[in-house]
Amino acid sequence: xxxxxxxxxxxxxxxxxxxxxxxxxxxxxxxxxxxxxxxxxxxxxxxxxxxxxxxxxxxxxxxxxxxxxxxxxxxxxxxxxxxxxxxxxxxxxxxxxxxxxxxxxxxxxxxxxxxxxxxxxxxxxxxxxxxxxxxxxxxxxxxxxxxxxxxxxxxxxxxxxxxxxxxxxxxxxxxxxxxxxxxxxxxxxxxxxxxxxxxxxxxxxxxxxxxxxxxxxxxxxxxxxxxxxxxxxxxxxxxxxxxxxxxxxxxxxxxxxxxxxxxxxxxxxxxxxxxxxxxxxxxxxxxxxxxxxxxxxxxxxxxxxxxxxxxxxxxxxxxxxxxxxxxxxxxxxxxxxxxxxxxxxxxxxxxxxxxxxxxxxxxxxxxxxxxxxxxxxxxxxxxxxxxxxxxxxxxxxxxxxxxxxxxxxxxxxxxxxxxxxxxxxxxxxxxxxxxxxxxx
Amino acid sequence: xxxxxxxxxxxxxxxxxxxxxxxxxxxxxxxxxxxxxxxxxxxxxxxxxxxxxxxxxxxxxxxxxxxxxxxxxxxxxxxxxxxxxxxxxxxxxxxxxxxxxxxxxxxxxxxxxxxxxxxxxxxxxxxxxxxxxxxxxxxxxxxxxxxxxxxxxxxxxxxxxxxxxxxxxxxxxxxxxxxxxxxxxxxxxxxxxxxxxxxxxxxxxxxxxxxxxxxxxxxxxxxxxxxxxxxxxxxxxxxxxxxxxxxxxxxxxxxxxxxxxxxxxxxxxxxxxxxxxxxx
Numbered sequence: 001x002x003x004x005x006x007x008x009x010x011x012x013x014x015x016x017x018x019x020x021x022x023x024x025x026x027x028x029x030x031x032x033x034x035x036x037x038x039x040x041x042x043x044x045x046x047x048x049x050x051x052x053x054x055x056x057x058x059x060x061x062x063x064x065x066x067x068x069x070x071x072x073x074x075x076x077x078x079x080x081x082x083x084x085x086x087x088x089x090x091x092x093x094x095x096x097x098x099x100x101x102x103x104x105x106x107x108x109x110x111x112x113x114x115x116x117x118x119x120x121x122x123x124x125x126x127x128x129x130x131x132x133x134x135x136x137x138x139x140x141x142x143x144x145x146x147x148x149x150x151x152x153x154x155x156x157x158x159x160x161x162x163x164x165x166x167x168x169x170x171x172x173x174x175x176x177x178x179x180x181x182x183x184x185x186x187x188x189x190x191x192x193x194x195x196x197x198x199x200x201x202x203x204x205x206x207x208x209x210x211x212x213x214x215x216x217x218x219x220x221x222x223x224x225x226x227x228x229x230x231x232x233x234x235x236x237x238x239x240x241x242x243x244x245x246x247x248x249x250x251x252x253x254x255x256x257x258x259x260x261x262x263x264x265x266x267x268x269x270x271x272x273x274x275x276x277x278x279x280x281x282x283x284x285x286x287x288x289x290x291x292x293x294x295x296x297x298x299x300x301x302x303x304x305x306x307x308x309x310x311x312x313x314x315x316x317x318x319x320x321x322x323x324x325x326x327x328x329x330x331x332x333x334x335x336x337x338x339x340x341x342x343x344x345x346x347x348x349x350x351x352x353x354x355x356x357x358x359x360x361x362x363x364x365x366x367x368x369x370x371x372x373x374x375x376x377x378x379x380x381x382x383x384x385x386x387x388x389x390x391x392x393x394x395x396x397x398x399x400x401x402x403x404x405x406x407x408x409x410x411x412x413x414x415x416x417x418x419x420x421x422x423x424x425x426x427x428x429x430x431x432x433x434x435x436x437x438x439x440x
Numbered sequence: 441x442x443x444x445x446x447x448x449x450x451x452x453x454x455x456x457x458x459x460x461x462x463x464x465x466x467x468x469x470x471x472x473x474x475x476x477x478x479x480x481x482x483x484x485x486x487x488x489x490x491x492x493x494x495x496x497x498x499x500x501x502x503x504x505x506x507x508x509x510x511x512x513x514x515x516x517x518x519x520x521x522x523x524x525x526x527x528x529x530x531x532x533x534x535x536x537x538x539x540x541x542x543x544x545x546x547x548x549x550x551x552x553x554x555x556x557x558x559x560x561x562x563x564x565x566x567x568x569x570x571x572x573x574x575x576x577x578x579x580x581x582x583x584x585x586x587x588x589x590x591x592x593x594x595x596x597x598x599x600x601x602x603x604x605x606x607x608x609x610x611x612x613x614x615x616x617x618x619x620x621x622x623x624x625x626x627x628x629x630x631x632x633x634x635x636x637x638x639x640x641x642x643x644x645x646x647x648x649x650x651x652x653x654x655x656x657x658x659x660x661x662x663x664x665x666x667x668x669x670x671x672x673x674x675x676x677x678x679x680x681x682x683x684x685x686x687x688x689x690x691x692x693x694x695x696x697x698x699x700x701x702x703x704x705x706x707x708x709x710x711x712x713x714x715x716x717x718x719x720x
Contacts, residue, residue: 084571102545135623136542143535143594149572150591151557154565161567225462232455242703243463246470249702251652253670254691257677258469261684267485269472276489303465315710364561367652371674394561398655407567414564421559 005030007115012108019107023100026107032120033110035127040103047096054089061086064164065177079178080166087156091148161411162186168405185412196409199385204416206294207392210369211362217302219355222309223347229310230317231339241310248307256371259300263287287373290389297390301368312354316347353428360424363417369395393417473695476688477501484684500689510690512665513672517651520582520668524589525647529639532594536601537627541613551602554595562592563655570659580662588656593646604638605631651694669694 005011011030019026024040027033065077114120162185165171166178189200225244229237247255262269263286271283287293320343328338362368369375375391382388386404387396393413400410475491476484477500488494504510539551562569569588570579578584608631616626632639650668657668669690676687702709 080567080571081575084568098546105545133544136538136544139534139538139623139627142531143598146531146587146591147554147557147594150569150588151560151562151565151595153572154562154568155557155560157568158565228455228458232452234452234455234459240459240463242706243466245702245706246699247466249699250470250695251648251670251698253652253654253673254473254695255469257674257687258473258691261484261677261682262469262472264484267483269484269487269489273489303469311706311710318710360559366561366563366655370654394563397564401566414560417564418560422556425555425559 005111005114007118009112009115012111015107015111016104019104023103027103027110031107031110031114033126034123036106040099040106043096043099054093057082057085057089061089064179067177073174076174077177078173080173083160083164083178084153084157087153087160088149091153091156158411158414161407162415164408166407166411167409172405181408185408189409189412195381195384199381199387200413202379202381203385203387203391203393203396206390207363210294210298210392211359211365213298214301214305214362214365214368215355215359217298218305218358219309219351221302221306222311223313223344225306226310226313226317227339227343230314231335244310245307247304248311250304252304252367253371255304256300256367259303260287260372263296263300285377287390288377290377290379293373293377293390297369297372300372301362301365304368309351309358312351313347316350317343319350320346353431356424356428360421363392363421364394365392366394366398370398375399473688473691476685477692478689479685482685483682485682487684500686501693503686504690504693508672508686509665509667510672510693513667513669514693516582516661516666517668517670520585520589521647521650523583523586524593524650525643527586527590528593528597528646529643531590532597532642533601533632533635533639534627535594535598536605537631539598539602540605540608541610541623541631551599554599558596558599562588566655566659569656573660579660580666581660582666585650585656585660588660589646589650589653593649597642597646601635601638601642604635608634648698651698 015026015030018029022041023044024037024042027037027040031037060077060082064079064082068076110121163180163182164178165181165184170176171178188196191197229241234240263271265271265283265285265288268286270286271280274280274284285292286296324342324346325338328342333341369390369392373388373390375388375395377389379387379389385396386399391399394417397410397413400406400413471491475493476487478492478496478498479487480495480497480499481487539547573579573584573588576584578587612630612634613626616630621629652670653668654670654674657671661667661671673687673690673694676683676690
């Protein structure tokens with residue numbers, strides 16, 4: 001055994017090769033770092049012990065099982081289970097590879113340390129090293145496992161389903177198998193079948209219009225009220241503020257269902273009241289006519305959402321430094337000029353990340369649409385696509401999954417949402433202080 | 441500031457009119473819910489267009505607790521909300537502490553992935569979550585639902601708490617380390633108390649979310665006695681039956697604590713919102 005290592009760095013290559021041959025080998029043989037070496041070696045032994053099982057699961061991931069019409073349904077292989085198990089295993093393999101790379105790097109850095117200090121780490125130091133990293137590892141373990149199983153694997157599953165034919169009526173396990181189909185679903189939705197691609201284009205553009213309109217109306221509604229409350233100095237300002245917070249405080253499922261009933265075309269209170277007052281002769285289909293329903297959901301959302309931006313902009317205005325106002329006043333600016341040239345630009349700048357967050361939130365605002373209209377009213381392509389006039393992409397995903405069992409199309413839409421939204425998240429991330437200072 | 445009393449930017453008479461109109465629209469549905477909850481009728485069609493126009497009865501409240509599972513739904517939701525809130529606080533703050541105070545490989549990419557993961561609404565992976573719960577026996581159980589919620593909460597909240605902890609001075613930890621405190625001691629007795637504002641925020645947001653969620657309870661909880669309030673309330677006003685007054689009574693019981701809480705904390709919220717925005 002090479003008990004005396006050259007301390008001049010010349011054994012670097014040897015260490016790298018030994019470390020790459022088997023995890024932990026270099027730690028044990030060359031570096032006398034037994035605690036770490038045994039840990040790494042056990043990881044690899046465990047992995048190798050399970051390798052036949054892993055290979056079997058990976059084969060299943062590729063084939064997704066073959067039809068077994070002669071077997072009773074309960075004994076047939078379930079393609080969906082195979083898909084999920086396969087993805088979970090891919091994650092495990094990825095973790096293993098990362099650990100492998102880390103073990104090689106750790107051997108290299110231990111050797112560099114040896115070259116500096118001319119002595120090996122004592123067992124105590126080595127054990128301390130392992131023990132010291134126990135806290136961060138244990139601290140992250142719960143988050144890591146939960147995210148892996150309930151966030152990452154489901155998302156990867158969803159993304160994979162976009163490339164399969166997992167849909168009713170003929171590809172629902174366990175009765176039938178599911179197969180990989182490549183980009184077929186994407187081509188169908190993006191231009192293959194007229195009703196589907198027209199439906200997709202319609203829902204996607206309405207989603208963007210909705211998210212834009214919902215965010216802008218709530219933001220400027222809230223800002224207007226905040227400015228009025230702050231600048232006008234009326235006597236009952238606190239009382240009005242409490243009233244204006246109320247919609248934000250009521251759970252959305254409650255307020256949206258209430259509005260749904262109030263705005264009901266035939267027996268809703270709003271129409272009955274307007275008729276009793278003699279303002280209208282025929283009922284107004286608030287939620288029954290596509291364009292009017294779209295307008296109504298934006299308005300009801302304004303009702304529910306302006307309170308949040310009122311609080312937000314009030315807070316930001318209060319936090320703006322008083323020195324700025326003082327300086328502007330000394331320069332002879334009147335109140336309106338201060339408001340237009342200083343307060344509003346500053347508030348807008350400060351709240352920009354929250355506006356973007358609100359935009360992405362509205363793209364996925366399931367509750368505002370689902371409880372109020374359920375995506376209705378129906379339009380030309382609704383019979384095929386199940387998407388109504390006010391359905392946004394997420395409510396459509398829900399319908400595709402729950403009602404139509406078209407998991408493949410639902411997944412394609414989910415992938416699209418992700419592609420559209422990721423840049424916004426990265427933009428917000430790049431604005432954070434930690435990122436700018438490069439210390440993340 | 442107010443050296444010329446009448447020179448406010450906007451005439452206060454106009455402001456009163458604007459506020460009056462807004463208040464009317466804001467209060468209209470809310471007053472209507474209160475009046476319907478005490479109205480003798482059943483469906484929305486039978487309720488008078490004048491609030492409190494057709495008498496006063498408490499029978500819907502009695503009905504809720506005697507003939508429906510309302511009390512059970514309320515307890516279920518409360519249990520789910522408390523468990524979700526506590527677990528989220530524990531797991532996210534521990535992860536945030538590690539991210540804030542330790543250096544390790546792939547830290548930047550892990551943080552970046554957390555941020556990207558939170559963009560996806562968690563129900564996109566609904567089918568997979570259903571299958572996973574099925575395999576670990578978590579379907580139709582409250583803990584299954586809590587697991588789903590907590591996992592969904594972790595990415596964004598870890599990120600949020602980590603950013604807050606970064607602003608807490610490291611000299612505090614160092615002083616404690618010199619005194620011989622271990623990582624867990626520093627985390628639980630020094631960092632957590634200092635981070636109380638963000639932890640409170642986290643606790644509240646993860647407590648309130650389950651009261652309004654519909655999709656996951658609908659998928660996970662099958663039996664009637666295991667359902668949550670959102671499912672229960674929704675079931676009163678489906679397309680098939682319209683029990684609007686019962687729904688209104690049930691909604692009132694949930695909404696009142698929420699409203700009371702918001703009114704009490706509104707000042708604090710304005711400050712924290714302002715602080716959050718300015719601090720980025």
